[in-house]
Amino acid sequence: MxxxxxxxxxxxxxxxxxxxxxPAIDVAYETWGEPNREKNNAVLLFTGLSPSAxxxxxxxxxxxxxWEDMVGPGRPIDTRRYFVICVNSLGSCxxxxxxxxxxxxxxxxxxxxxxxxxxxxxxxxxxxxxKSLGLLHLHSVIGPSMGGMSALAFCTLYPRxxxxxxxISSASRAEPFAxxxxxxxxxxxxxxxxxxxxxxxxxxxxxxxxxxARKLGMISYRSAEEWAGRFGxxxxxxxxxxxxxxxxxxxxxxxxxxxxxxxVGSFDPNCYLYLSRAMDLFDxxxxxxxxxxxxxxxxxxxxxxxxxxxxxxxxIHQQEELADCLEHDDREVEFVSLPSIQGHDSFLVDMDxxxxxxxxxYDRS
Amino acid sequence: MxxxxxxxxxxxxxxxxxxxxxPAIDVAYETWGEPNREKNNAVLLFTGLSPSAxxxxxxxxxxxxxWEDMVGPGRPIDTRRYFVICVNSLGSCxxxxxxxxxxxxxxxxxxxxxxxxxxxxxxxxxxxxxKSLGLLHLHSVIGPSMGGMSALAFCTLYPRxxxxxxxISSASRAEPFAxxxxxxxxxxxxxxxxxxxxxxxxxxxxxxxxxxARKLGMISYRSAEEWAGRFGxxxxxxxxxxxxxxxxxxxxxxxxxxxxxxxVGSFDPNCYLYLSRAMDLFDxxxxxxxxxxxxxxxxxxxxxxxxxxxxxxxxIHQQEELADCLEHDDREVEFVSLPSIQGHDSFLVDMDxxxxxxxxxYDRS
Numbered sequence: 246m247x248x249x250x251x252x253x254x255x256x257x258x259x260x261x262x263x264x265x266x267x268p269a270i271d272v273a274y275e276t277w278g279e280p281n282r283e284k285n286n287a288v289l290l291f292t293g294l295s296p297s298a299x300x301x302x303x304x305x306x307x308x309x310x311x312w313e314d315m316v317g318p319g320r321p322i323d324t325r326r327y328f329v330i331c332v333n334s335l336g337s338c339x340x341x342x343x344x345x346x347x348x349x350x351x352x353x354x355x356x357x358x359x360x361x362x363x364x365x366x367x368x369x370x371x372x373x374x375x376k377s378l379g380l381l382h383l384h385s386v387i388g389p390s391m392g393g394m395s396a397l398a399f400c401t402l403y404p405r406x407x408x409x410x411x412x413i414s415s416a417s418r419a420e421p422f423a424x425x426x427x428x429x430x431x432x433x434x435x436x437x438x439x440x441x442x443x444x445x446x447x448x449x450x451x452x453x454x455x456x457x458a459r460k461l462g463m464i465s466y467r468s469a470e471e472w473a474g475r476f477g478x479x480x481x482x483x484x485x486x487x488x489x490x491x492x493x494x495x496x497x498x499x500x501x502x503x504x505x506x507x508x509v510g511s512f513d514p515n516c517y518l519y520l521s522r523a524m525d526l527f528d529x530x531x532x533x534x535x536x537x538x539x540x541x542x543x544x545x546x547x548x549x550x551x552x553x554x555x556x557x558x559x560x561i562h563q564q565e566e567l568a569d570c571l572e573h574d575d576r577e578v579e580f581v582s583l584p585s586i587q588g589h590d591s592f593l594v595d596m597d598x599x600x601x602x603x604x605x606x607y608d609r610s
Numbered sequence: 611m612x613x614x615x616x617x618x619x620x621x622x623x624x625x626x627x628x629x630x631x632x633p634a635i636d637v638a639y640e641t642w643g644e645p646n647r648e649k650n651n652a653v654l655l656f657t658g659l660s661p662s663a664x665x666x667x668x669x670x671x672x673x674x675x676x677w678e679d680m681v682g683p684g685r686p687i688d689t690r691r692y693f694v695i696c697v698n699s700l701g702s703c704x705x706x707x708x709x710x711x712x713x714x715x716x717x718x719x720x721x722x723x724x725x726x727x728x729x730x731x732x733x734x735x736x737x738x739x740x741k742s743l744g745l746l747h748l749h750s751v752i753g754p755s756m757g758g759m760s761a762l763a764f765c766t767l768y769p770r771x772x773x774x775x776x777x778i779s780s781a782s783r784a785e786p787f788a789x790x791x792x793x794x795x796x797x798x799x800x801x802x803x804x805x806x807x808x809x810x811x812x813x814x815x816x817x818x819x820x821x822x823a824r825k826l827g828m829i830s831y832r833s834a835e836e837w838a839g840r841f842g843x844x845x846x847x848x849x850x851x852x853x854x855x856x857x858x859x860x861x862x863x864x865x866x867x868x869x870x871x872x873x874v875g876s877f878d879p880n881c882y883l884y885l886s887r888a889m890d891l892f893d894x895x896x897x898x899x900x901x902x903x904x905x906x907x908x909x910x911x912x913x914x915x916x917x918x919x920x921x922x923x924x925x926i927h928q929q930e931e932l933a934d935c936l937e938h939d940d941r942e943v944e945f946v947s948l949p950s951i952q953g954h955d956s957f958l959v960d961m962d963x964x965x966x967x968x969x970x971x972y973d974r975s
Contacts, residue, residue: 357855361855418843419843420834420837420838420843421834421837421838421840421841421842421843421860421861421862422829422833422834422837422838422862423834424860424862424863425825425828425829425837425862425863425866426829428858428860428862428863428866429822429825429826429829429866431856432822432825433798433822435856436802436818436822437801438803453801457794457797457798457801457822460790460794460797461794461826463790464787464790464791464794468787469785469786469787469788469922469925472785472786472787472790473785473786473787475786476786477786478783478784478785478786478893490722490726490884490887491796491800491883491887493793495786495789495793495890496786497786497787497789497790497793498789498790498793501790501793501794518856519855522855522856525860528843557834557922560834
C-alpha cells in the first residue's frame with residue numbers, strides 16, 4: 246500500500262498551534278514531476294478531510310489517485326511542467342502523525358491524548374515537507390475543501406512561501422451550519438459504545454458511528470437537485486415496500502449504505518474526530534479579527550477562488566467573500582462560480598467544469 | 611395534560627392503506643370556534659410530524675399551542691368565523707392510536723407489529739373525525755409540512771369533502787434528499803442499543819438515538835443563512851476552546867443540545883419511526899402515475915400553496931410543482947413563495963410573513 250509514499254521526519258518535535266507538543270512527527274507525501282533548475286515550479290497540494298497523499302497515479306504507484314483527472318502529464322496541473330507535492334494532513338491516518346500513531350513517550354497510540362489539532366498545524370507540517378525539499382519559493386499552493394483551508398493557513402503562516410493560491414470549495418472560517426453538521430457527525434461516533442472514549446479496540450472500532458457519520462457526510466457533500474435527477478423515487482429490487490418497514494427500499498438509501506460501508510474501516514475514528522474539529526475551529530481572521538488583513542500579509546501575486554453553486558457545506562457566498570478578502574494591491578484575484586449540481590463534491594465529480602478552470606490558472610503562469 | 615382533547619373511537623376497526631388492519635382506533639382532536647348553521651365553516655388542520663392536536667389555546671386548555679399565532683379569535687384562521695378541528699395524526703403518540711398504543715388483541719403495545727403507516731391513513735383518520743362531527747362539507751383542509759401531505763391525501767381520498775386547500779412547506783411526494791435525511795434519522799434511533807428492535811423499556815428508551823435524530827432534524831429544518839446571522843462563530847462561556855476537545859464550545863452546538871434534550875422523552879421513538887417512514891413513502895401520484903391527475907379529481911374551488919425560499923427539506927421548487935399540478939378548470943390556485951430565512955421551520959417562526967398570507971386566504975372566502 247502507498248508504494249509512492251515518502252516521509253519527512255521531525256525528530257526535534259512539533260509545537261502545535263493551539264498548545265501541546267508532539268515529540269516527533271512524520272509527514273507523508275507523494276510527488277509528481279521534477280523541480281526545475283530555478284526551483285520555482287513546485288505546487289503544494291493539500292487534501293480534504295479523508296484522502297491520503299495519493300492524489301494521482303505514478304510509475305511507483307499506478308493506482309488511480311483521489312484527483313487523478315487533475316494531476317499528471319497533460320492534465321490541468323501538468324506534471325511535465327510542475328513539480329507537484331501532495332501531503333497527507335497531520336492528524337490523518339495515511340502516514341502522517343495523528344491520534345492513531347504511537348506516542349514514542351508511552352509506546353501507545355496517542356488517541357485522545359493527541360493535542361487539539363488546528364488547520365494551521367496541517368499547514369505547518371506541509372511547510373516542513375517543502376523545506377526538506379529545499380523548495381521555499383512555491384509556484385502555488387492549492388487545496389479543495391479542508392485542503393483550501395490548509396492552503397489559506399499556509400499563506401498566512403508563511404506569507405512569502407508561495408506566489409500563487411488556488412482554493413476550491415473552501416472557506417476562510419467555519420460557519421455555524423457546517424459546524425452543526427460536523428458536530429453531529431462527531432457525536433454519532435462518540436455515541437457508539439464501541440468508541441469507548443477513544444480507546445476502542447482496533448479490531449472492533451465504532452463502525453456504526455462511522456457509518457452514520459459518513460452518511461451524513463454524503464448528504465452534506467451532494468445536492469438535492471442531483472439526487473432528484475439521479476435517484477428520484479426509484480426502489481431497490483422489486484419496487485415495492487420490503488417486509489422490513491425500515492429496510493433500505495429506496496435507491497438513495499441503498500446508495501448511502503454502500504458508500505458508507507466502504508468508508509468504515511478505511512479511516513481511523515479518532516483521526517476523523519480531530520480533523521473534523523480542526524475545521525470547526527478554523528478562522529483565518531482569528532488573530533487580527535479580519536480575514537482580509539490576514540490574507541493581505543501574503544505576498545501572493547495571483548489567487549483563484551473556485552466554488553460550486555449547489556454546495557451548501559461550503560456555500561458559494563463564502564467563496565465570494567473569500568475572493569473579496571484576497572483582493573490586494575498588485576495581486577490578481579479571480580472568483581469562479583460553477584453551476585455544478587453535485588454540491589460540495591463537485592470538484593471530485595464534475596471534472597468537465599473544474600478541469601478547464603484549473604487548467605487556465607496553471608497554463609498561463 | 612391536554613384537557614381540551616376529544617376522541618373519536620372506531621370500534622369496527624381500521625383498514626390500513628398499505629395493508630394491515632387495526633381492530634380499533636382512537637383519533638384525538640381539538641376544536642376551536644363553533645360550526646355555523648349551514649355547517650360549511652369547518653377547517654380541518656393536519657399537523658407536522660411532531661405536534662399534538664393542541665394547535666392553539668382555548669378556554670379548556672389555556673396553554674399555548676404549536677400554531678398559537680395562526681389559530682384563534684382575531685387570528686388569521688379566525689375562530690369567531692371558522693370552526694377549526696386539529697387532529698393528532700394516526701401513528702403519533704398524543705392520543706391517536708399508534709405504535710405506542712395497546713393492541714387490544716394482545717394487551718401489549720403494538721410496537722413494530724403496527725402495520726406500515728401511510729399518509730393516507732392519517733388523512734382517513736382525520737376524515738373519521740369530521741364524519742363523526744357531521745361536517746362532510748369542509749370550508750378547507752390545511753396543513754404545514756407532513757400536515758400538507760395529509761391534506762393532499764385527504765383531498766384525493768375524499769375529493770368532495772373540502773372546497774379549499776392550503777398546503778404550507780409541504781410536498782406531493784418525497785424527494786431523495788429528504789428521504790436520505792429521514793432514513794438517517796431513523797437509523798440513528800435504530801442503532802441505539804436501547805431501541806432493542808422496538809421493544810425498549812419505556813423507562814429506558816433510545817435517548818441517544820432520539821437526540822441525534824432531533825439534531826439532524828433541526829439542521830434540516832433551519833437554514834445556513836439564519837444560523838450565520840444568529841450564531842456566527844460565537845462560543846459558549848469564556849469564548850475559547852474548552853478542555854474537552856469535543857465539547858459543545860460553539861453556540862450552535864449548545865443550541866442543538868438544548869433543543870434536542872427537550873424533545874427526547876416527549877415523543878415515542880417507534881411513533882417517530884413510523885411517521886418518518888410514512889413521509890418517505892408518500893407519493894400522491896402513486897396510483898395514476900401523475901400528481902396532477904390525482905389532484906384534478908378533487909372538487910376544490912380554491913387552493914393555495916405556500917413555501918419558504920430557504921427551505922431545503924421541502925424545497926420551493928416542490929411547492930411550485932405542486933401549485934402547477936393543482937391547476938384545474940374552475941379552480942383558483944395561488945402559489946406564494948416567501949423570502950423567509952428560517953428554512954422549513956419558517957411557518958412556525960416567521961409569523962410576520964406567514965400570517966398575512968394565511969389571513970388573505972381565510973378573510974376572503
